[in-house]
Amino acid sequence: MSETKADEKAPLSYYARHVFFCLNERKNGEACCAQHQAQEAFDRCKSQVKAAGLAGPGQVRVNKAGCLDRCAAGPVMVVYPEAVWYSYVDGHDIDEIVESHLKNGQVVERLLTPAHLGR
């Protein structure tokens, strides 16, 4: 087994930013992010990140997630490593998050999930 030199090690964070979208769907009528076009928002975010040349190692990864347990604020997404939560409404909100936060590192204050909202 060969040794790995310190400078050959992977960076601590493989992605500069990692985004998770709740796509949870509840069939029993209870509130869920899937009721609010979460799949469409996820698809739009993925395509916008790719189109902006932001996708990939060292940059941005957008992933699906199940319930993030903040359903009362849904639809929600969260951006790490900053742990910034957003409650978005439509595709324009997604575009703004991509351009402002994921591309330029500026949090979109108007879309922040209210801190007190959980499930």
Ligand code: FES
């Ligand atoms: S259903 Fe989306 S956070 Fe729970």
